[in-house]
Amino acid sequence: MDFKDIIKPENLVYRRSSLLTDKPFSYCPGCGHGTIHRLIMEVVEELGIQEITVGIAPVGCSVLAYEFMNMDMQQAAHGRAPALATALKRLMPDKYIFTYQGDGDLAAIGTAETIHACNRGENIIIFFVNNGIYGMTGGQMAPTTLPGMPASTCPFGRDVNIMGNPLKITELVAQLPGVHFATRQSVHTPRNVRRAKKAIQMAFEVQKNKKGTSFVEFVSNCNSGWKLSPVAANEWMEQHMFPFYPLGDIKVDGNLVTK
Amino acid sequence: MGELRLMKGNEAFAEACIRAGVDAYFGYPITPQSEVLEYLMSQKPYETTGMVVLQAESEVAAINMCYGAGGAGFLPVTSSSSPGISLKMEGVSYIAGAELPLIILNVVRGGPGLGDIQPAQSDYFQATKGGGHGDYRLYVLAPSSVQEMADFVLIAKEMAFKYRNPVMILSDGIIGQMMEKVELFDPIPRRTIQEVEKQAPWATTGKKANRERNIITSLDLDPLKQEQHVYHLRDKYSQMEREDVRFEEISTEDAEYLLVAYGSSARICQKAVDLAREEGIKLGLLRAITLFPFPSKRLAELSNQVKGMLAVEMSLGQMVEDVKLAVNCRVPVEHYGRTGGVIHSPVEVLEALKSKIIK
Numbered sequence: 280m281d282f283k284d285i286i287k288p289e290n291l292v293y294r295r296s297s298l299l300t301d302k303p304f305s306y307c308p309g310c311g312h313g314t315i316h317r318l319i320m321e322v323v324e325e326l327g328i329q330e331i332t333v334g335i336a337p338v339g340c341s342v343l344a345y346e347f348m349n350m351d352m353q354q355a356a357h358g359r360a361p362a363l364a365t366a367l368k369r370l371m372p373d374k375y376i377f378t379y380q381g382d383g384d385l386a387a388i389g390t391a392e393t394i395h396a397c398n399r400g401e402n403i404i405i406f407f408v409n410n411g412i413y414g415m416t417g418g419q420m421a422p423t424t425l426p427g428m429p430a431s432t433c434p435f436g437r438d439v440n441i442m443g444n445p446l447k448i449t450e451l452v453a454q455l456p457g458v459h460f461a462t463r464q465s466v467h468t469p470r471n472v473r474r475a476k477k478a479i480q481m482a483f484e485v486q487k488n489k490k491g492t493s494f495v496e497f498v499s500n501c502n503s504g505w506k507l508s509p510v511a512a513n514e515w516m517e518q519h520m521f522p523f524y525p526l527g528d529i530k531v532d533g534n535l536v537t538k
Numbered sequence: 539m540g541e542l543r544l545m546k547g548n549e550a551f552a553e554a555c556i557r558a559g560v561d562a563y564f565g566y567p568i569t570p571q572s573e574v575l576e577y578l579m580s581q582k583p584y585e586t587t588g589m590v591v592l593q594a595e596s597e598v599a600a601i602n603m604c605y606g607a608g609g610a611g612f613l614p615v616t617s618s619s620s621p622g623i624s625l626k627m628e629g630v631s632y633i634a635g636a637e638l639p640l641i642i643l644n645v646v647r648g649g650p651g652l653g654d655i656q657p658a659q660s661d662y663f664q665a666t667k668g669g670g671h672g673d674y675r676l677y678v679l680a681p682s683s684v685q686e687m688a689d690f691v692l693i694a695k696e697m698a699f700k701y702r703n704p705v706m707i708l709s710d711g712i713i714g715q716m717m718e719k720v721e722l723f724d725p726i727p728r729r730t731i732q733e734v735e736k737q738a739p740w741a742t743t744g745k746k747a748n749r750e751r752n753i754i755t756s757l758d759l760d761p762l763k764q765e766q767h768v769y770h771l772r773d774k775y776s777q778m779e780r781e782d783v784r785f786e787e788i789s790t791e792d793a794e795y796l797l798v799a800y801g802s803s804a805r806i807c808q809k810a811v812d813l814a815r816e817e818g819i820k821l822g823l824l825r826a827i828t829l830f831p832f833p834s835k836r837l838a839e840l841s842n843q844v845k846g847m848l849a850v851e852m853s854l855g856q857m858v859e860d861v862k863l864a865v866n867c868r869v870p871v872e873h874y875g876r877t878g879g880v881i882h883s884p885v886e887v888l889e890a891l892k893s894k895i896i897k
């Protein structure tokens with residue numbers, strides 16, 4: 280096979296989603312944000328719903344998501360994306376609306392908007408990237424920072440007696456009747472990437488059927504904030520994050536998953 | 539002639555929103571403006587015009603719902619009273635920065651802090667000088683009757699789209715709560731989604747194949763570009779000053795002294811003008827209808843005619859600073875007004891005029 284054969288369309292095994300722009304990601308090398316962006320855009324492309332989808336990214340490392348996702352997007356104030364999504368969905372019930380939020384955004388400053396949008400059962404998807412830290416502002420403690428885990432505002436590790444406990448917000452919102460689908464995924468191995476994509480597809484399906492809120496958490500790395508190399512960050516995530524934030528579905532079809 | 543009704547100011551505002559074809563209302567209860575949401579829910583416009591009405595979990599959520607709606611080219615409305623308006627200010631700044639249409643009603647009560655629930659005009663600075671962060675302005679209308687609570691919705695709608703800028707209707711507990719006869723304008727249908735997209739080609743309604751993607755943001759990390767953006771905003775505010783200043787004059791033709799007031803205080807001042815004239819004092823009144831842009835030019839002209847001005851507002855003196863700037867020391871300018879929810883009487887105004895200006 281020479282080069283000309285290789286580039287024939289029938290030999291194509293992978294290409295970048297046409298819904299990702301040419302702009303290089305501003306994310307740190309090894310960061311999970313890029314993979315998650317790609318998966319969401321692939322699903323939107325495969326469903327052919329670009330013309331009827333609007334995304335919302337609030338403040339956080341992904342505040343510039345609109346530079347990378349080739350679709351109509353709104354940039355929200357810190358924590359408020361579910362409020363924007365509520366309005367967009369109610370005014371345009373036949374469009375697909377999703378938010379893309381970090382853990383500080385969703386589970387600290389925006390907790391009220393998160394819980395109430397879920398509790399109203401807004402027909403939206405909340406993509407939630409949990410990296411256990413405030414990435415954008417330089418590695419401060421997040422509501423999801425693990426006990427004992429260091430961050431710039433808890434340099435000796437999170438002392439739960441002083442700083443409180445990490446918040447498992449996905450388990451929390453899964454209790455609400457408005458939430459139809461809640462799941463926790465990761466994108467650090469090809470197998471997990473495939474599973475995560477299925478979860479994203481499921482979330483869009485739920486929205487299509489107007490069943491209520493879908494809440495898709497990604498436990499992700501922040502190698503810069505964690506001060507680890509990309510490979511070491513993924514290992515650390517497996518060893519420490521997954522035991523506390525176990526992967527898998529939490530609520531499917533409106534029913535809590537019993538383990 | 540339109541339909542006549544006896545209504546509270548808050549109800550007239552809510553009814554006017556439905557009739558003006560507003561797309562959505564998001565709010566949170568607070569006295570003295572809760573009738574807005576209550577009235578809307580009692581009328582169920584979602585079953586008639588399709589207007590979305592939602593009680594949000596907080597003022598913060600409500601203003602951010604407005605951001606979402608405005609970003610998709612719709613016309614959202616929110617209302618609150620002083621403490622709630624403070625909570626909304628981050629969102630208002632974002633909406634001004636992202637250049638989205640919005641009507642926001644403040645039915646002002648006494649403050650600071652939780653203050654009380656009586657009428658006040660002590661949010662003037664917040665409404666006209668920023669309130670939220672950054673270089674931005676609101677177009678600020680001050681109604682002084684229940685009729686204007688209804689009519690100003692139409693002006694606000696026009697200005698919100700003309701300038702792609704939030705419009706604040708700065709009312710107060712008197713205007714919000716009192717009942718007056720109001721003539722309602724005929725209903726205007728809500729725009730269809732096609733009309734929304736035509737009027738707002740920048741709106742995020744889903745990226746069509748034949749256009750670039752639309753992005754709603756107030757972010758630009760490049761300071762030179764951010765500066766250009768702020769200059770662009772400034773040009774809009776200058777245009778407001780050139781084209782859309784509104785005010786009303788009462789007995790100014792031969793006036794030797796001038797009261798300057800807005801909102802319910804202007805109603806009180808109207809009576810004070812009558813009392814003064816009965817005593818042979820040639821007193822006039824300039825009622826500011828837009829607080830930003832402020833009728834500075836007209837005040838400057840009047841400062842060549844009158845011997846002094848009294849800015850009358852239910853606050854420690856906020857608008858008086860704009861009057862002084864306009865008059866530029868040509869004649870004495872003083873402030874008079876009760877505050878903290880206390881309403882001054884026409885007699886008190888006249889006494890203040892005599893002691894502070896006529897002397």
Ligand SMILES: Cc1ncc(C[n+]2csc(CCOP(=O)(O)OP(=O)(O)O)c2C)c(N)n1
Pocket residue numbers: 338339340341357380381382383384385408410412413414415416421501
């Ligand atoms: C009202 C407000 N407070 C604080 C900030 C500063 N800020 C920006 S991003 C951020 C934290 C983001 O962390 P997270 O949501 O976990 O997202 P990540 O950057 O980790 O992806 C903070 C505190 C802000 N922009 N606005």
Ligand code: SF4
Pocket residue numbers: 305306307309310311312340410414415500501502503504
């Ligand atoms: S700071 Fe962390 S979350 Fe942000 S891009 Fe870098 S690795 Fe990713």
